[in-house]
Amino acid sequence: MTKLNINGVDHDVDAPGDMPLLWAIRDLVGLTGTKFGCGQALCGACTVHLDGEPVRACQTFVDDAKGAKITTIEGLSGRVTEAVRSAWTALDVPQCGYCQSGQVMAAVALLTENPKPTDADIDESMAGNLCRCATYHRIRAGIHEAARRLGA
């Protein structure tokens, strides 16, 4: 048994050390908001926060996550999160929505570091998160809108 701290709760999971955190979160703990897209850290759909830093859960392993505070989309909270979610909803950013857990995780991490990002900042920090519906135009607008709401 390995102890994983996810969203502030300790979970004892029967997982080998080389199991990707993604599958431990989804299949063993049962939190399905974190999505599987590529398995190779290429698309960002499985983005979670490890001690506040965005990482790809498909290429982060159970052994790497031991002792860390893991935050998934279900456990994301606070002012920045609320600003991002309300901006996303106001602008209807998602289309299919499958990548959006990862987009929101990445956007919250960006705005936490940089409360007033430029388009270039957004492009740089969000380029790892693929959206096949190409909602990028609204993701940019959503991040600016969230920044505006945070500044207000």
Next chain:
Amino acid sequence: MDAPTRRQFILGAAAAAGGLAIGFSARAAAPAAGADTKAPSPFQAYLTIAPDGTVTVLSSQFDMGQGSYHGVATLVVEELGADWSQVRVQGASSNTKLYGNIAWGGTAQGTGGSTSMATSFERYRRAGAAARQMLAVAAAEAWNVPAGEITVAKGRITHASGKSAGFGDMAAAAAKQPVPENVTLKSPDQWTEIGSDNNRRHDTAAKTDGTHPYTIDVKLPGMLTAVMIHPPKFGAVVKSFDAAKAKAMPGVVDVVAVPRGIAVVADHMWAALKGRDAVTVTWDQSKAETRGTDQLMDEFSKLAAGKPKAMAAERGDAAKAMAGAAKVVEAEYRFPYLAHAAMEPLNAVARMNADGTLEVWSGHQIPDLYQFMISKTAGIEPAKVRLHVMKTGGGFGRRGTPDAEVIVEAVSVAKAIGFKAPVKVQWTRENDMRGGRYRPAYVHRMKAGLDSAGNIVAWEHHIVGQSIVDGTPFQGMIQNGIDPTSVEGASNLPYAVPNLSVGLTTVRTGVPVLWWRSVGSTHTAYATETFLDEVAKQAGKDPLAIRLELLKDHPRHVGVLKLAAEKAGWGHKLAAGRTMGLAVHESFSSYSAHVVEISIADGVPRVHRVVAAVDCGTAINPDVVRAQAEGCIGMGFGAILAEQVTLTGGAVDQGNYDSYTPLRIDAMPAVEVHIVPSTEPPTGVGEPALPPIGPAVGNAVFAATGKMHRVLPMVKS
């Protein structure tokens, strides 16, 4: 996909091989034989009202992200008088009479060809209006007042006497009322929901907090997860396999052969993936496709230089006019195979219940067909199949497979383990990328003749590539050797060219192909619109001017073209290093024109701005129209920029997003979308804004460099 007529569809079903065809055609024919013209009760067919007042709209149209649920809900709410917040939408299936796609002649339920609003516009408004009338009559009876004095609005049923009720209070009584034979729909000037941006999508919140359920998230008691080993080349089959090692691994439950490969069945995904690595398979490759794409494209090219096998359009005498032309322009275009590469890799869940019903969760884009395929695979009656229509993580055509593919796989795996547990088949990204069903590769050969004044007197166009519908239940769409999905956008060239010939040579290869967002227009728009710019240059004409000159009889093309050009400032002086390009195209009866502004860095176009104009008739949800145009632009630009599936010796080279490279945010242009005001009936928006973006960028690059990209993608990774 194109809209087959009813007759074509049934003929097609009968012509396709195997029991599927016969069963499907019989099923499709059933509604006509029934000849029941009585309106169905809206409460049995299109919506339910719970005691708490929640209205659940039952959508015939599948939502893969394009917002069809939002559109269908808007139509119901407009007429029902519900409050937006009390409404939910759920996928419906298994009743062709109620849910058959009217744009396809009602012969089958399905989503495609950007038809969701066209098929729903009357049906769902009428359902809403009938339900409102039945609620009003029920309240009138309860309150002993005339029904005509009842108001139903914003989710409340009220009377001037002060009496008031929620929908839930009257739902049971309303459902017992006779279904009105005639309902009066609101006139457009009375609309408060259609054409407004008041209502936000119901699913956005759940898509930002991780609670929106996709097929991958379905979890059933005792459910097992299976991953697939597919043949390394299309057409190869399993000769033998050794699963002894895999079966001994923790969490692996079974390893079974199914018609499309080997399935490793386990307690969870990681165990299945580990088990898969331990299975060795020997393949019989005697019937496999072993050609690479270089070879295929060269073969297509040779054919393109020859005479077409079938003619899709002929006007005047193109050959004679060409021979007499003062100047001839010629070009060959090459279009690669494209993957849909939707974010949610394909999946389906199957569960056999004790009562003999079989439930299947998946992206049921063509539910009637899938129900039949499931019943055939499981060996049960179609009536015992229960479909759960899941919204999917993208689709772009990939969930509309004529052989039901991953769905059949899930049922096959569940059957192979004796239906002892529910099974989820979950493809990996590599399964998905290498699983075929690509936008077909094509070679186009184009030739235009100009007279001495620079007028186009002849236009010859020859397309070579695979048919999407050949060998499927949609085969009946092929008429006189022409698969319309191969030539749409070219055979109906809108330009007033006096002598025209558009021909097709259909080839067969072992590479499975499928409709990919905007289908034929993905390549025909690029070929025709960039070729026109090449011709315009030879004729010394401005790209906008030549189009307006040749589009005199096509006011809706002109409308979008002028709107986009005006909003973009076509012809204005640009900053150094910037050029503009434009293109216009009609697909699925919607019209779109884009003007792009680009610069070029290291030989790669950077698109700074796209000004889009869309004419989709009545815009039911303007913000969805804008969202779909933005998405089409990003996806279409990404495709011509850097997407291609290549094969070497028959094996697909790309496996994941490192080698197959859709657009990312750092290449996404700023987009502004302008909607042409219209009172025409609604047409679609899921696809039509895609075709013009590629050629608009191609034309802007041509303006910058004098070189047209005729072999796509522009950048080879």
